[in-house]
Amino acid sequence: MHVCYLLITECNAYELLDGFNILSLLVGALSHDLGHDGINNSLHSETQSKLAIMYNDHSILENYSAAYLFRILRKKNCTIYSRLNNEDMNKMRSRLIELILDTDSKKSFYVNESIHAWNGKETVLSWIIK
16 A cells, blocks of 8 residues: 555656546555455465355455455445446446456566566556556
């Protein structure tokens, strides 16, 4: 969360991002490890834990964190997105799920390959906010 905030403020990313994208990045950073139990995805898969079964061995903890976030946000006193219309809420939900799932370390190879594939015209921010 702190690193994300520093990137936004110290690198002047706020000049390139609107409030919607800043909010999604900060909430995604804050919630990407929600509910983690101290066991990594590999061990969950190897032991066929309840979470591994629930998420079919795909980004187990990341899927759990995303689901946990939206269970929290559905509570009456936690509706931080109450001002969003349905379209924007669906967009925010999709963005947050994607941001959280992209924190799976198995995907780091894909991220590295994507960085090397840039043609020089894209910036890190355009890649993050897709």
